[in-house]
Amino acid sequence: MIQINLIPDVKQEFIHAQKMRNAVITFAILICGVAMALLAVLGIVYGGQAVRESLARTEINKQYKELQSVENIDDVLTIQNQMSKITAIHDNKTINSRLFDVLTAVNPPAPNNVKISTVTLDPKTNLVVIEGSAENAFAATETFRKTILNTSIETVVDGQASTMPLTDEVTIGETSYGESADGSRVLRFTVQFVYPAGLFDNTLKVSRMISPTAQVDVTDSRTRVPDSLFSQQPADVQEGN
Structure with missing residues (x-):
């Protein structure tokens, strides 16, 4: 069977254009619907x-x-803010009174005992600088240095006791002769050393300072520090003495 297309080309193009128009209109309607949604x-x-x-x-x-209706609201809020920081402040505070226990433990017995006139504690560098005097001169200062080197700290962590050295190095600075308050001739000296980190922290429980000549229980107070440990800076020796 033979079919003959009697629709002219112009008519076919018109029909195709109508289909395209209808498709575009339908698509535009869908887009508008989505946009409205x-x-x-x-x-x-x-x-x-x-x-x-x-x-x-x-x-x-x-x-x-x-x-705003609460009476003294500013004071209440200030107190609440301070109370919220109490624990952090307590944990971060230092116990500088332990320095007295250190000084008591490292001071040798007579005749090599020393008298301390000035102590400087630098928490940024963990440095302790001691200025003092000794009647037994260089023998006493050397004994003092060795005592510091051989002093250890006993700590307690989770119920377990452990020890660590107070320092690994002690440096003796300038020395000179002077005259004490009672007129005796003494050797003035400067000693410095670096202590272990955390020694003065509140979070570290230190139980004892152990030196070759003494064991000092830490009390975090100065009530047990002998007054004889400290003295005024000896005066310069006058020329001709």
């Missing part, structure tokens, strides 16, 4: 957000008025 969703979200913001603002204003 998105606008509706955005409107709902924006409206809901505006409602929530309004409710939150109302609640904030209500709470603010209630706080």
Whole structure:
């Protein structure tokens, strides 16, 4: 069977153009529908957000008025802020009174005992500088240095005791002769050493300072430090003496 297309080319092009137009219109209608749906969703979200913001603002204003009605509210808030920091302040504070226990432990017995006039503690560098004097001159200062080197610290962590050296190196600085308050000739000296980190921290439990000549229980106070450990800086020796 033979079919003959009697529709002219112009008519075919017109029909094809109509199909394309209908497809474009249908697609445009779908796009408009999606856009309108998105606008509706955005409107709902924006409206809901505006409602929530309004409710939150109302609640904030209500709470603010209630706080304003509290008597001495500024003092109350200040106290609450300070109380919230008490634990951190307590953990970060230093116990500098342990320095007296260190000085008591490292001072040799007579005749090599020393008298301390000035002590400087630098927590940034963990450096202790001691200025003192000794009647037994260089023998006493050398004994003092060795005593510091051989002193250890006993700590307790989780119920377990352990020891660590007070320092690994002791440096003797300038020395010179002077005259003490009672008129005796003494050797003035400067000693410095670096102590272990945490020695004066509140979080480290130190139980004892152990030296070759003494064991000092740490009391974190100066009540057990002998007054004889300290003295005024000896005066310069006058020429001709």
